[in-house]
Structures are given as C-alpha cells and as structure tokens.
Amino acid sequence: MTQKKRIVVLGAGFAGMFTAKHLRRLAPRDVEIEVINEVNYFIFQPLLPEVAAGNINAADAVSPIRLLLPGVKFRLGHVRAVHFRNNQLEVTDDTNRNLTHVPYDHLVLAPGQRVDLSRFPGLEDHAFTMKTLADAYRLRNHVINCLEKADVAEDPAMKRRFLTFVVVGAGFSGVETAGEVADLLDQSLKFYPHIEAAEIRMILVEYADRILPELPEDLARYTARELTKRGIETWLKTALKSASESTVEMVDGRVVETRTIVATIGTAPGALAESLGLDMQWGRIKVDGYMRVPGHDNVWAVGDAALIPLPGNTGTEERFAAPTAQFAVREAKTLARNIVAAIKGAEPGVFEFKPMSSLASIGCHKAVAVLFGMRFSGTLAWLLWRVLYLGMLPGLATKVRVLLNWILDHFFPRNTVQIDVPTRSSARYLWFRKGDEVLKTGNLGDGFYTVLSGKFEATIGAGTPHPYHRVLGPGDHFGERVLFGGDLRTGDVVALEDSKVLFVERGDFRRFATGFKVLDDYFRNYLRTNFPEHMLPDEFRGADERKKDRA
C-alpha cells in the first residue's frame, strides 16, 4: 500500500451520507473519502410533506453536505458510468460540460431509487411527486397558486378543479402529504375571502384495502378515522387508470376533475443502477450479507438501491432490509466497518437490524407512532414525532432552523408567499467572442445551436487522418448529431468572429425534434447528406433502420 486509498461514495441520502460519516471516523486518516451527489445538500425526506405545506422553509429543511462531512471530499456531479475493470467513475456536471474520471479503491453504491409512474398513462406528465426537495417546493407553490386562481375564478367548474386535490398512495408519504397540505389549505383560507372551506376536496386514493401498511392495523384505522373527520376522503381498493391535464380516472370508471395530482407510488431503480450490469432483483442491486456486490471485491451497495439479506434469509422479500431511513442509517454503520476491515485485512460483519419504531404525522397536530412495541396516537404522538425527528436531523444549525420554523408557525399565519423561480428559457440566445471554444470533443452534448450572426469553424476528428472541416455562418447549425445518438461531443466548434447563436437545450430539443415530424425528417436527411456514414451516431442509424422496417 504505497498509494493513498480512495473510497468513493455515490449518493448522499441517508445511506451514502452516514456511510461516509462513519468511514471518516473509522478509516485511517490517509484514506481519502469522496462523496459524489447531484445536489449539494442532505435532505431529511420525512420533512418533505412539511415543506410542501409551507411550515418549514425549503432551505431550512436541508443541510449542506460539506458542513455535515468535514474531512470528506465532496463533488457535485452526475455519475454517468462506472468502469469496474479499471476502478473509475465517469462524472459530468451541467455547467462546464466536462467529463471527469474519478478513480476509486472501494466504491459504495448508494444512489437510492427513483419514482416511476410510467405504468399509468399521463401520470408521469401530470402528477407531482414527493421525492426531492424541489418536488415539495413545487407542490407548495402549486397549491398556493390553486388558491389564488380559485379566489378569482368566475367559472364554477374551473373553481372546483382548482380546489380538488388528489393524493395517490396511502403509505407514510401519501398520508402525511394529504394531512399537511390540508393544514396549509385550512390555515390559508382566511386570506382567500371567496373560497369556502366546504369547497375544498381532498381525496386519498389507495390500491390496497387499508392505509399505512407500515403500521399496525389499529393505528391505521385510527388514522383513517382522523382523516375522515378532517374531511379527507379515502378511496381504498381503488386502482388508478390514467391522468390528464385536468382529470384523474380510476379503473372503476370514477373520474375526478382536478389540477393537482400528487403521486407517492411507483419506485424503480435509477438509470445508473440499471446500467451497471449488476445482478438485480425487485429493482434492487443484489449484495451479500456484508453488503458486497458478488463478483466485485471492492464494490458495495447500501440503502434503498441495495437488496441486503437479513440473517435467516429465506429468499422472500420480507427477509431483506427494508428501503427505509432507519435501515439505511444502520446499514451505513455496518458497511463502514466492513470496508475498513477489508482495507485492514480484518473480518467483516453481517448486517443485522430490527427496527424499533414507526411514526407518521397526519396533520392538524396529530400523529401515530409505534415505539419499542408501544402505540401512540394523537397530539402526544405528534410531539414525540417532532422531538424524534429533531433529534435525527443532522447538524445543529438545521435543528435550530427547523425548530424555529415550527415555533414561528404557531405564532404567525402560514406563509402563503408563492416564490416561483423561472429558470432560464430552453431556447435562448448565446453570444461568443472571436476565439471562444463553443464545443469540445468529449464534452457533454448540452443542446442544439443555430447560427444567427457571425462565423464558426467545426472540426470533427481533429488529429485523425481524415478530419472533417466546415465553416458555419448564419442559417447553419451544429450540435444536432450527438442529440440523436450518444451524449458526448465528437467534434470541436470555435467562433471565428464575434457571433450570436440561438441555443435549444438538449432535452427539449430532443423531444421536439423527435416528436415533430417536420424536424425529424429534416435532421435525418441532413445528417445522412452531410456526414460520412461512420460519423453518424449508432443509435441514429439503428432508429432509422427500425423506421424502415415499420414502413
């Protein structure tokens, strides 16, 4: 061991963050620990419904990862590939479009899971989700917007749609979201003089025959009664069929007119986890009891994305670690120990844990809880819930901020400020000075460029025997090739004079150029006419042939 060891942790949810924390505590100082994550903060997910309800500020519900992990290197970025063979990650970020290769000696996969609503037509395109901080923030702004619109709506049908809220899925997340959003509505109504409380409708839709499967049945029944008291309708044994701009349809034929659908259902492995080529089951990466990925001595998986067998495992889903925060925190501790043991040549330990508590806040200062076998419900449970959650929040600053938010919420009216932050337009103008490098081989393909004024030089295959050169002027375009195929630039573009272009972002351009026949036809023809066969992206040729097959 002449070189410094590097442990790279991919993801900074409960599993990744606590693994890094314990690793820093347990590993020798000369072991470098790096965390890579797509946002620079740690989010305590159980607080998301409260962010959506506006009693906690979005910025106060989270803690900067750098603050939580002193001594750990942090990299804000997106991991696009893992090269197990040479122990390297490929990382990109959105601003500088560069690809970085990050080496590791041990790799911890903790990417979590993503929401997958694709089973229901329209749901993905019209539902709010509750997975990230941005989701919660967006839902809050939307709910306030509905109140604003309903308050001045002249058409009763339109007003009804704005005041009808549908939450799909009655697990913890669904029940808490319904309860908290109902709180927000209740507390805000006094500012909306043209809305009556009776006009608001909140529906909780659940496929199973009961709510809160995570809790004992009596507590779930208690919760159901409380929700009913508050005017929240619970539709059990109800299967969702589809969603549109202004409706949700059930399999039984019921249709609800609404502008707000919140989906708390449907998890799936993230794109990266799926692309790794590792053995998976139920959408999770298979590992052994040490959390090691079979066949890879130095690759480990932890948290929701990992399928971790518990002692006495019989192959049924119940005998694996549950995808919850409580499990993740314990897994992290064992995993950190195992990795340090592997570095030192010591014996690893098998993961073992039996969760002791379950809590759900149900709005209106009430909660339900199971703690060490004891059951609580009502306001006492809610106070317990707050104390326990405050304890679990990492970082003193965040604890104090959340506590102050809670206190202020008791003394002041709910903040109904709607702060939408319009992001940059997808189609926008960019200026380049003479000599500026616009695209570079190996960069991430960020979008499509049309020249409005000025001049550019494009080079493909610089340094090869047959490079392709072209000067581009007004009306010409570049960047289209990579958008149909891979995602890395394969050429260079430099501004030959001060120039202005119209830029369209990759995702929007791709959807538009493939969905709108005029553009699809144009680009297929353009590419075939302007580039030699071998320079065309594989995927493009593939897609083209599939098209021929269909014709």
Add this chain to the structure above:
Amino acid sequence: MTQKKRIVVLGAGFAGMFTAKHLRRLAPRDVEIEVINEVNYFIFQPLLPEVAAGNINAADAVSPIRLLLPGVKFRLGHVRAVHFRNNQLEVTDDTNRNLTHVPYDHLVLAPGQRVDLSRFPGLEDHAFTMKTLADAYRLRNHVINCLEKADVAEDPAMKRRFLTFVVVGAGFSGVETAGEVADLLDQSLKFYPHIEAAEIRMILVEYADRILPELPEDLARYTARELTKRGIETWLKTALKSASESTVEMVDGRVVETRTIVATIGTAPGALAESLGLDMQWGRIKVDGYMRVPGHDNVWAVGDAALIPLPGNTGTEERFAAPTAQFAVREAKTLARNIVAAIKGAEPGVFEFKPMSSLASIGCHKAVAVLFGMRFSGTLAWLLWRVLYLGMLPGLATKVRVLLNWILDHFFPRNTVQIDVPTRSSARYLWFRKGDEVLKTGNLGDGFYTVLSGKFEATIGAGTPHPYHRVLGPGDHFGERVLFGGDLRTGDVVALEDSKVLFVERGDFRRFATGFKVLDDYFRNYLRTNFPEHMLPDEFRGADERKKDRA
C-alpha cells in the same frame, strides 16, 4: 353614486402596496379596492442583496400581499391592456389561460420599471439582474454553484473563471450586491478546501467617475476605500462593451473571463406602460402634481413609473420625484388622499417631499448613511441600517423572520445549500381525455401542440357563416398560428378521443421557430397553404412582406 365604486391598483411594489393600504384606510367602506400584481408577495427590494448572499431566506424576505392588505381584493395576474374608453383592464393568468375584464372607476398605475440591458450586446442573455426575488435567489444559487465547480476544477483557467465575479453599476444596488456576495464567499470558503481566498476576484464596474451617486462624496470615498480593503476592485470611468458566455469586455479593450456578470444598470418602462399610449418622458408616465394622468380624470400614476413634478419644478430631471422607495411611500399617501378627495368631490393636494436619509450596507458589517443631515459610516451605520430596515418591513411576521435570519447568521455558518428548482420542461407531453377542451377562442395562446396519438377537432370561426373545421391526427399540429401574430386563440380544439400531444411553450417555440430557418420556412408555407388569407395573423403577413422586401 348608486353603484359601488371600484379603485384598481396595478402593481404592488412600494407605491402600489402603500397606495392600496392608505386607500383602504381613507376611503368609505363601500369603495372596493383591488390590487393586481404578477406575484402574490411584496418584496422589500433593499433586502435583495442579502437574499443573494444567503443570510436571509428568500421566503422570509417577502410578505404575502393578502396578509398586508386586509379588506383589499387581490388578483394574481398579468395586465395585458387598459381600455381607458370603457374603464376596463384586460387581465390574464398563466394557469387557466383565460382573459378576464376588470372594470374600474379609478385606476392607479404603479407598474414600476423593468431592467433593460439591450444596449450592450450579450448582456441581456448572459447577465444576472437584481430586480426581483427570483433574481436574487438565482444569483445565490449560481454563486454557490461556482464554488462547487471551482473546488473540483482541474483546469486553472476554468477555475479562475468560476472565481471571478463582475458587478456592473456602482449605485446602491451594485455596491450592496458586491459587498454581500463577497461576504457569502468569505464565509463559505472554509467548506471548499481547494479554494484559496486569494483566488477570488470581485470587480465593480462603473461608468461614472465615482461610486454611490446617491450619497455625499466623502461617504462614497469612504465606501470605495472599504471595498478596496476587502479586495473588491472598483473600475471607475469604465464603459461596458459586451458580454458573452464566459467574458465581459470593456470599451477600453479590457476583457475579464468570468461566469458571473451581475448587471444593476439599465431601467426602462415596462411593456404595459409603453403600450398605454400615454405621454412619457425619460421612460416615465407624465402626471401633474396631483399624480393624475393628463387627459384622464380617473387615471393616476405613482412610483418609479410616474414622472411626478415637485413644487418649483423647472423641467429638469432633478425637480421630479426620484424613483426610490422613500419617495414611493410618500407619494402613495398623497395619492390615496387625492383619489378619495376626487370621489368625495373635495380638493386634491400637490405632492411634496424632501428625503431625509440615505443608507447603503456595504458588507462585512459595515454601512454608510446620511440621516437628517448627519453622516454615519462603519458598524454603527450598519446597525442603524438594520434597525431602520426592520422598521420599514411590512408585517410583524416578516420583521420577526428577517430578524431571526440575521441572528442565526451570526451563530451558524452561512447556509451554502443550493436549491435549484428545475421547472417543467418547455417541450413536454400532455394527455387529454375524450371531450377535453384543449384550446378555446379568446384564451391566451400558451404554446404549440403536435399530435402524437389520438384525434382532435379544430374549429375556427365557430358561429360565423364560414367556419373552418378540421380533424387532426398523429403528425398534425395546432396552435402555431397565433404564435406568429397576436397572442389570443382564435379557434377551438377539442379531443375526440383519449390523446397524447407534444407541447412546446410559447416563448421557446417562438424563438426556435423564428430563429431556425427550417421551421420558419415550414410554418410560413404551412399557414399560407392551409388557411384562408383573412385568417392569417396581421403580424405574420407583415413580417412576410418585410422578408420579400429584403429578398
């Protein structure tokens, strides 16, 4: 007076908000007062630099208008036209795309001004502005992003660009922004182990030969010295030439490589104010000393958008009310009195005011101030600044929240959480159920639709002798016509079966379809071939003829 009088206030900045407040206090109870604004909160603009620096949460810096104005009707919307002839406003909102007609007996124009950077090539497309809460929030996220990127950057030139910050304009807003952002950088550096303080460069660019023209020269000199001490470079007598993706160029030839340009210069009348056909000077609406718009007995203008002569006015710019918050608050009081006098048939009063104080916070717990002729600078001035600003903040809840933010900032590290809220994609999929109304005559044209599956019926001129009917299936599109011309729908589209479309938002579609020749040609041809001449939008035909002229 048989009918209830209605006073409508357009805009809820200092001028509009306080006019409504005083009106509610002074006007008889049966006078209805309505405020129309594009956001549902009041923003205390002097706090924007602190929001950008992250010591005040965005949501805490603002107050909901409904909370501040009890007894006043509030409408969240965008005023697109004023019909002076029949005393009506045309109001739209983004969600339901409906046009509402709002009648008034008295109209108060308080739309403020907008930022206009169009004089400098590239500046509009690449600079951050500091006018709205979203601007401040965006700048804060961007600055943190620069730190994240610089901390892991391998290319020294790239790192330098991320750590160079240029603020254009050295008035209050520019100086405070430079000072506060420098504070954010200083306090955050400890979390970015690979960035040295010496690597950060902050440049304040000013066209005039001094900073802070609003303050006496000795205080400005003091401030300049303080900025220099803190390592902020001040480039006086420096004219900006242009900006690009990664550079700012000065007229004297100096070029700065940077990813961050903040422009605090360039005000212009808003689009609405310009479209009203009222007499304007220096970009402001001319009014008499009573703030009445000449030729309109029941139309008044106030705040930054109004050019209000002061007693002893000689026609020079100095003898008009200054476009500042202090003036706006006083104007509001006089205007409310005048409108109530007009309703009651009493005598109005002329506006008169001499500002007593000027304050600027310059970062690092220092400020400069003139109060009743006395000068203050340093930490004492900064404390004064905080006390006075706290006093000016409307609403107790906001005062307490801002105060708590300030206190927390002293005890805890600056919150370097970067909360980017990705908004909906511009090109996205929408689902419609059979019978859903997709577009309706008179709606605001929100974008372009391509049918991916299903079937729609389009009708133009329903109820006229020669309506135009068409059934649209996969590959067909609609919504393109209005995007080249006016902005209201002139036809109806209904889903004939469950359908899926690809939707592209209006602004992005318009830029793409006009900037990209392929689309421009296609749509011109498509419109001409598919619609009778009289159904084509005027603007489209105009643009087309201009094109012919050029050819």
